[in-house]
Amino acid sequence: MLLDIRGFRFCSPARMLAALVFILLCVQPGHGQTCTEGFAYDRRARQCIDVDECRTLPDACRGDMHCVNQNGGYLCLPRSLYNQPYRPDTPALPNPVYQDPSAGFPDTFLPAVPGGGGGRGGVEPSYPRVRSTAQCILGYTLAEDGTCNDIDECETNSHHCNPTQVCINTSGGYTCSCTEGYWLIGGQCQDIDECRYGYCQQLCANAPGSYSCSCNPGFILNPDSRTCQDVDECEDEPCSHGCFNTYGSFMCNCDEGFELAADGTTCIDLDECSFSEFLCQHRCVNTPGSFSCICPPGYYVFEDGRSCEDFNECDTGNNTCTTAQVCFNFQGGYTCLDPLQCRPPYVEVSDNQCMCSAENPACRDKAFTILYRHMDLSSGRSVPADIFQMQATTRYPGAFYIFQIKSGNDGREFYMRQTSNVSATLVLSRPIKGPKQVVLDLEMVTVNNVINFRGSSIIRLTIFVSEHPF
Numbered sequence: 001m002l003l004d005i006r007g008f009r010f011c012s013p014a015r016m017l018a019a020l021v022f023i024l025l026c027v028q029p030g031h032g033q034t035c036t037e038g039f040a041y042d043r044r045a046r047q048c049i050d051v052d053e054c055r056t057l058p059d060a061c062r063g064d065m066h067c068v069n070q071n072g073g074y075l076c077l078p079r080s081l082y083n084q085p086y087r088p089d090t091p092a093l094p095n096p097v098y099q100d101p102s103a104g105f106p107d108t109f110l111p112a113v114p115g116g117g118g119g120r121g122g123v124e125p126s127y128p129r130v131r132s133t134a135q136c137i138l139g140y141t142l143a144e145d146g147t148c149n150d151i152d153e154c155e156t157n158s159h160h161c162n163p164t165q166v167c168i169n170t171s172g173g174y175t176c177s178c179t180e181g182y183w184l185i186g187g188q189c190q191d192i193d194e195c196r197y198g199y200c201q202q203l204c205a206n207a208p209g210s211y212s213c214s215c216n217p218g219f220i221l222n223p224d225s226r227t228c229q230d231v232d233e234c235e236d237e238p239c240s241h242g243c244f245n246t247y248g249s250f251m252c253n254c255d256e257g258f259e260l261a262a263d264g265t266t267c268i269d270l271d272e273c274s275f276s277e278f279l280c281q282h283r284c285v286n287t288p289g290s291f292s293c294i295c296p297p298g299y300y301v302f303e304d305g306r307s308c309e310d311f312n313e314c315d316t317g318n319n320t321c322t323t324a325q326v327c328f329n330f331q332g333g334y335t336c337l338d339p340l341q342c343r344p345p346y347v348e349v350s351d352n353q354c355m356c357s358a359e360n361p362a363c364r365d366k367a368f369t370i371l372y373r374h375m376d377l378s379s380g381r382s383v384p385a386d387i388f389q390m391q392a393t394t395r396y397p398g399a400f401y402i403f404q405i406k407s408g409n410d411g412r413e414f415y416m417r418q419t420s421n422v423s424a425t426l427v428l429s430r431p432i433k434g435p436k437q438v439v440l441d442l443e444m445v446t447v448n449n450v451i452n453f454r455g456s457s458i459i460r461l462t463i464f465v466s467e468h469p470f
């Protein structure tokens, strides 16, 4: 078996022993009285001295080999060469031959230098010089095919990166680097505080080796995970009515007649009726988004939407009066007047006047004529108010006239005010509340002292007082 000495480490300078040399190796200094292999302790000399294996080992070299003792070991040399003068550095020698250890030779090649326990320092053993057939520069290793391959220090864990670092293999070497999110400070990989460097547009949370951005309410994170963009909240229709998107928020508005609730999104109806009691002449009804005025029966809502206007049932024919009757309209209603019937001794002289003839003794002390008139009056009309006028139609020389309320004024709401010799006005002096009918007999007394005449005429005025002040 050929000895392949390539790869052995020689820990001291090996002297060239030509190619035949076979021998060993590192010196492991002995301690105390223990000597390394190949030496034995000599008590007298008190030191380790070389063992002559050629003499102590039977068949140290076999076959045609000749044993040559060496300091700390021995050589087996072909006998044919043994007689030749030993010339170091002579190249053309055959390869060394290794004696099969199974034939009694120690299995291990052992150091041949005496140990520190008093070995003979200075006596250098002869070592074979190892000539490497190929060599690689640092960081490469020789492959079987003889090429130099890069050593992956990271893979083989032969790097010196510290635990915070990451090993990156390079050709012929390696580098220690920090992972993303870390940078090298003082030989250590330290987290980058990205928030300090404005990585995020709005909100930033630093984390070891990383960071995360977030956005203020009303914004969403863009796909770049750093910038924020406004949310168009209106897309989700958050408002009851109108929605306006704004940068970072949104605004709701409401249709006319509504107002925004405290939540900023709900539209609630305005109660216009609560604004003013004068909004409607009669009654206000709130409706979603608006309001309406209503009027009592007998009225309709005027064009202005708030005033109440009397239905003229007599004009519109929307009445129940018979053809014999006369329809009389008043505020909030109407009435059907029956045909005039004069009570005897009165006789009818027109459709609204009865007369008691002077020639008829029964008419003595009675009013000469009774004229029937009707009028309407709004309830709550302000006072005083002139509401009716009467005037003498015929004049007698030397006569004068007295105007007075003969009956019907029980509540003292009216009085007569004479406006001239021949005329007077009926005045409403107190508020009057309807609905009701007041029948007043307004008397005009004619006095003529020249002919010693005294007579009277009556206007029987029926006043329809409305329920409402309109």
Ligand SMILES: [Ca+2]
Binding pocket: 181, 191, 192, 193, 194, 206, 207, 208, 209, 210, 211
């Ligand atoms: Ca970080």
Ligand SMILES: [Ca+2]
Binding pocket: 218, 230, 231, 232, 233, 245, 246, 247, 248, 249, 250
């Ligand atoms: Ca928005």
Ligand SMILES: [Ca+2]
Binding pocket: 257, 269, 270, 271, 272, 286, 287, 288, 289, 290, 291
């Ligand atoms: Ca409303």
Ligand SMILES: [Ca+2]
Binding pocket: 298, 310, 311, 312, 313, 329, 330, 331, 332, 333, 334
């Ligand atoms: Ca009416």
